[in-house]
Amino acid sequence: MRFRTRRSLPIAGEVLVREGARVQARDVVAATTLPGEIQVVNVAHQLGVSAGDVPKCMVRRVGEAVTESAGENGETTGLVLARSAGMFGWFPREASAKEPGTIESISNVTGQVLLRGAPIPVQVRAYATGEVVEVLPGEGVVVEAPVTFVQGIFGVGGEAYGTIRTVTATPAEPLVPGLLRPEHKGAILVAGGRIHGDAVRRAIELGVSALIGGGIDDQDLRTILGCDLGVAITGTERIGITLIVTEGFGDIAMADRTFALLKARDGAEAAVNGATQIRAGVLRPEIVIPWPEESIAAPEGSQYGGGVLAVGSAVRIIRDPHFGVLGEVTRLPHEPHVLQTGSKARVLHVRSRDGRELVIPRANVEIVGV
Incomplete structure (x- = not known):
């Protein structure tokens, strides 16, 4: 069948291909970056000072990147954010972050410092080997391809x-x-x-x-x-x-x-x-297998899994207690049927693969190709 898929970024980004381009399934067609995770550091608690004293204890500024670096003797300096003088100059204390990041804010109300982690790169692949038939500016693309298509x-x-x-x-x-x-x-x-x-x-x-x-x-x-x-x-x-x-x-x-x-x-x-x-x-869930040439399956290929429900239609039950059972529609009564719950609904009769005759609400089946 001819398969079409919309490949979109979670937030605005850059589309890397043009309309009409031929793409492979693993090709990256759009990319962006997500903001890094926020890390909250309770500096006041680590230093044992009041929230109002935190700004003057800081050794880093808002907007400054906090990373580990080597000191004069080659030792690692760590992710130190602030230092307190201690009592009478004795027992000074340090407040450190657990992960590198960039300082976004310093609060003299809560005594907390917020660090933003490194941006997270996001890439969207074509998923289907085919042609880009539409470009969605800043968002992604639509890819179309002749494929063998199977739904689970x-x-x-x-x-x-x-x-x-x-x-x-x-x-x-x-x-x-x-x-x-x-x-x-x-x-x-x-x-x-x-x-x-x-x-x-x-x-x-x-x-x-x-x-x-x-x-x-x-x-x-x-x-x-x-x-x-x-x-x-x-x-x-x-x-x-x-x-x-x-x-x-x-x-x-x-x-x-x-x-x-x-x-x-x-x-x-x-x-x-x-x-x-x-x-x-x-x-x-789906399985998409591209055709090696620009060819397409027989027209009836696109009809499997869709169409009009009728006597003789192959169906699969998608609700308990017969979840997953395959069968064939034998009757489509027009009048509502009283279910075990006491409610009424339109139903159909299904002959399962093992010969059972089942009465199923119409909303509980899907048409399949068998």
Whole structure:
């Protein structure tokens, strides 16, 4: 399909490419700097003086950079901000910062000194290998490209890049540590079935860029993250890898078409993003694999995952208690149905892959390509 993505900076900055430019996924297309973090130093407390006496004890001025430097004898002077004379010249005291920075303010009311840390550089990559079709001045760009595009149902971790490597032979085979090799460093690995927790830890040790599988156990995910996952958006986790599951939680095989599609692109460079949000606006994890030539998939490729809900539509359930179940719509009754909660809603009938007939609120499904 033809994929379009908006690549924007968090604050105003500089756009580094022009409209019409050809870009690679890892190319930096826009850059800026964020203000450094604020460090609060309670100088009055460190010196044991009143807040009003802090300004006259300062050995640094507002706007001055506070860094470690070598003294006359080669020793490090430290990050000293202020000194007190002590009592009758005895036992002088010093107040120091923990980190380098620039003094923004000195308060004679609170006795505190505020230091601003070094600016934080921010770079935005193209994410898709394609053409810049629009430049957003001071903000970013819009990139368009013909790609193989796959959406998952859940993920953690942010954007990652690497070469697609299929490590299982079938859509049902799980990802276990024995399938991982040192040569997988920097790769995006595709497994058909469940991603085991110990395989994730091994992949992190090897420096694997991302893992894609049919499912994952919620307890394994909790152990990997070190906490329970809330209902907010994911994607900012710092676990050293990006994880994407295409079907749901548990021992679930990847859909045959999805596995075949990813296996067909084995060896191709790709970009992935594990960011997921189900509530208050749906955001799905995604896998973007550019085509090597200026070609595009068949027109029906863009219809998967969208279109009009109808009898025969392939759907995936996105709410408990059947989260992640794939099936086909068999009926679309017009009259509202009374749910277990006692409320009424329009529903549909879904025949799941294992033959069950389920009655699901229409808002609890999404159309998928299978």
